[in-house]
Amino acid sequence: MSDLHYDVCGSGPVLLVIPGGAGHPMGLEGVTERLSERFTVVTYDPLGLSRGPLDEPVGDQRVEVWRDNAHRVLEAVLPEGESACVFGSSSGGIVALDLLARHPERVRRVVAHEPPSVGVLPDAARQRAMIGEVHEICRAEGVGPAMERLSAGLKGRTWEGRAPQRAREIAADTPIGIFLAHVLLPFATHAPDVEALKPLSARLAVGAGQDSRGQLPRRSAELLAELIGADFVEFPGGHLGCLEHPASFADLLVRTFTRPVPAESSPGS
Template sequence: MAETDTRILETVGATLRYDVRPGTGTDPRPLLLIGSPMDASGFVSLASHFTDRTVVTYDPRGAGRSERTDGAAENLPDEHADDLVRLIEALGAGPVDIFASSGGAINSLALVAGRGDLVHTLVAHEPPSAQVVPDREAALASCADVHATYQREGWGAAMAKFIALTSRTGPIPANWAEEPAPSPDAFGLPTGDDGSRDDPLLGQNMRGCTSYLPDFPALRATSTRIVVAVGKESEGTFAARAAVAVAEGIGIPVSLYPSHHGGFLGGEFGQQGAPAEFAEALRASLAGA
């Protein structure tokens, strides 16, 4: 791959780091690969399949190399969307294409709802909005419980609940928080509490991301072409069910992608998806196929 150019961008309340990988092809439109709270390190495998295009990755505020400077404990999708506006404008390359996964998909939907002129095509992969699923109240409560567990007991206990929640298939029961909590040991997680409360997932983004309600009228009216993608192995999970509801709200069909919620991963964070096949599906979506 071409040498990566790492840049710094000052935004409102944050200092962002982002990476630009020049492409070898003739397509002038940059491709942004966006997660949240996952940072740029999660897109190494996927980026390697797009060497013909300029690929841009970044660390969201409060994650990886990007620091918050406002002292706030939690992030909101609209803040991330404003960061993305400033990042795209800093590129100075006109409308971009975006692949955005999980919380990144939520933030990119907020971006497109407000500034669709900056985005040509958005592929939103499994946006986890608890606001749109039929079991809305239980889903919101379970996400709030994961955050509360983190504040009360620390990272291991909360991450165990998060894994149980996101891997569960079917509707979330109203008494989910009253069910026996999974042991961190079952997932190889630490049982102790190190006292920190600034985890990008469990502390900073858990509530703001999952409680975001997409602006469906704006998304239906935008000039951006939107694709909502769901992993074939994700059927019935919270993020997949939310993606189906988001697509219905926009009025578009769901696109089935290979693998699961982390289907683009090729060993990053110890997780393996199907990055080559995933890249083929993404390339087809960007081409309008």
């Protein structure tokens, strides 16, 4: 896809927001409005889902493509030689980590909230199998049953092998349908470049929701922070805390982004 889809609001230092799911920014208005009081908020919409139905079918997505296009967005909005803060949630957090690893000269600080990088977990093989099962259920039975299977897997619940009838009515071309069919598997099984991120750890904070304790995305977030040597920050709410508690979530983001960064780890140093 050659077109870049992003929106800009507010004024101040640039803050790039990379949403989770299929990259759709719907529902983020509360947090971006609050953040725009302190930042020029650039909301990256990888597939352009906020602009209406897509004109063509969506293929399987790749972290590298989303990362490269996010970098192109930064090149479009940043003055030469300057860098941006980046916030990514869930699948967007995976992209944010890769953006810092590959383009540290354009990234001042990153907050990655609950990136579900299952490969870092001690039970990685079991979690990859669960994600693969979600993918197969989505193809064979539809979005609703796949969503029910994923929910059980994220929370560590036993899967009964069936979904309520209401769940079977979710359309495949919705953002959640696109996420389950084309984003979840390649993103959750993408291996973050821990070795490239270690020297940049002072610029990184990995976040998780206080209501997510024991759940898969929080487990991966805690372990990533430990492996990289980055700060771990607990945010209000759960995996969707930025939608559930937009004001307090945004305020904590501001405090995290405005912490001093050691000079030796700043871009250009």
